[in-house]
Each structure stands twice: as C-alpha cells, then as structure tokens.
Amino acid sequence: MFQTKAYSGNKQEDYQLLLKQLKALLDGETDETALLANASALLNQFLDEVNWVGFYVWKNNELVLGPFQGLPACTRIAYGKGVCGTALKERKTQRVADVHQFPGHIACDAASNSEIVVPIVVNGNIYGVLDIDSPIKDRFDETDQKYIEEFVTVIEEHLK
Template identity: 60%
Template sequence: MEDKQYLLLTKQAIGLIENEPDVIANLANLSALISMNIERLNWVGFYFLKDNELVLGPFQGKPACVRIPVGRGVCGTAIATSRTLRVEDVHAFEGHIACDCESRSELVIPFYLNGKPAGVLDLDSPVKGRFSESDELGFTHLIRETEKLLNSQSNV
C-alpha cells in the first residue's frame, strides 16, 4: 500500500489505540479518527457479529440501523461472504438497507478477532462512486493493522 494518506491514518490509529485494551473504546476512537480525517463521508462505524446478525457498535454519523441480519444489505453480505464490498451506488445494490437515505456509496470491510469473524467497518458517503480501489486498499490495511494490535492487547 503506497497511499501516504492511509499510511499516516494507520500510524495515527495505532498511536491512538496502542495502550488501551478495551475494544469498544478503541473502535470508538478509530471511527472518530476516520470521520475527522477522511472527506465526503456521512457515516463511519462498526458493527459486531453476534449470533446471526450484525449489531451496531461505535460510530460517527446519524442514528443507524441497530441490527442487520447476516446476508442482508451491504454489511450483512460482506460478513456472510467474508469479502470487502465496495459499492458505487447503494441504490443499485439488491437488498440494500437504507439506514440513511442520503448515502449513495458504501465500503464495508469485515474484521476478525482471534481468527474469527467479529464484525465490519462500514463507511458511507453521500457521493456516488466515492470509494476507489485506493480507498479500499488503504482502509483494508488500516483494519488489518488494527486487528493485529487488538488481538495482541485485548481480552477478546
């Protein structure tokens, strides 16, 4: 990954969470950091996998859907398939769940704790086609580095 913006963001994220073992506190700060530093987002946050649904975790933005069934919407599909999903136009995504009607594009990255699916990072934008391949690679790098740190210091 070569994008300096994401390398700096990852470095800031690690510095922010490296001495805190609480996963919720760390992901709350991470969502705030992303929201502060990345333009053209209207929602950024985390959902945790519990039983067979995603449950709302720390976020920045308008109130959101609290529970998303695995396999439904962009987030539910990403966790069900263990794949990152970059959606140019959420209104064209079959089964999209419209928590905020202003969202036009979305990037969802599954994350893992102790080698098991734990949830997703969800990024929404009011701009159609907002997320590029560079954004996907940058946020994926950020999440993988965060996972390493959380796995090494948390009681997860």
C-alpha cells in the same frame, strides 16, 4: 477528487500517516469499545465526503451497531443482508459505487449513495464490519479500499 481535512493532498501518503496515527492511538488500549470508538472518530475526521463511519459487531448471530460517527443508524443487520451482511458472509470487502443498485441494500440513511464495508476477522472468527457511507456516488476507489483494509488489519491486531 479526494481531499483530506488536514493533510498534504497526496492520497497514499495521507493514508500512511493515518495508519501511523491509528497505531499510536490504539497502542496499549485493551478495551474494545474504546478502540472502536477512537478508530471511527479518527477515520471520520480523516475522510471527506462521508456521512457515516462506524462498526457493527457480531453478537448472537447478527450484526449489532457499535461505535460510530454520524446520524443514528440501523441497530441490527442479519447475516448476509445488505452490504454489511454480505461483506460478513463473504468475508470480503464490498465497495459499492451506487448502493441503490445493490440487491437488498438496507437504507439506514437516505442520503447515502455509495458504501464500503470491510469485514473484521479476529483469530479466524467473525468479529464484525467497518462500514463507511458517502452521499457521493462512486466515492471509494481502489486506493481507498487498500488503505481502509489496512486500517481494519491494524484494528484486528489490537483486538486479538
């Protein structure tokens, strides 16, 4: 069952509070690294049962590791490869209940069993992805997806 590390236990209310905190945290900040670093730290602090939260940024026709929380990760991911590259190619969130069943999954951390990846698009251009991994199979549900996508929308607005 979903539980936050420091909130009320009502999943939707907790996510709404998270979004308010994100907006306050990013308000007035223009440095992209600072924005992404604080966003990954905030989300990592908020979510239970995750082992990696971070960003890959689109550079020179590949995804390059950006700010994150967790163990060392793959530094480069090709367009269309793995869950991250697929999310970017399709410009669509990938919510994967069992990464071991995902064709072409890239295993950066053997402990990861489920994953959600949300593409980041700024002014119509690919920017990168938000990637969240969990050691728990089927960790992310529709509510998680809805609010994590809203989390990315807030970030996109601050990257414009």
